[in-house]
C-alpha cells in the first residue's frame with residue numbers, strides 16, 4: 001500500500017490509498033473522483049488523461065506506442081500528459097502526484113463511490 005496525490009479539476013488535493021497492481025485510473029475511480037475512463041482501461045478513449053507532476057514523469061515507465069498514439073490524437077496535451085489507465089501502481093510510485101484534466105470529466109458526476117479503500121481529502 002501507498003498513496004497517490006491527486007489534484008481534481010477544482011484544484012483540491014486528494015490523498016488516495018493505492019493498491020499495488022491497480023491501474024492509477026482504477027484507483028482514482030474507486031475513490032469516486034471525477035474521471036470518465038470511458039473504455040475501461042483499453043487505451044482506446046483518452047478520457048483518463050492526467051497531468052503528471054514534472055518531477056514524477058521520469059520515474060514512470062515509458063509510454064507504449066498505443067498510449068503515445070492516443071495522446072497524439074488529442075487537441076491539448078503537454079509534456080506531462082499520460083493516460084492514467086496505462087500507469088500500473090507499484091511501490092516505487094508511492095507519493096505519485098498528478099492532476100485530473102477537464103478532458104477526463106465525466107458527462108455526469110459520480111453519484112457516490114463504492115469505495116473499499118480509504119480516501120482522505122485535504123484542502
Ligand code: FES
Pocket residue numbers: 025037038039040041042043044045046047048049083084085086
Ligand atoms: S480509460 Fe480509455 S484510454 Fe484510459
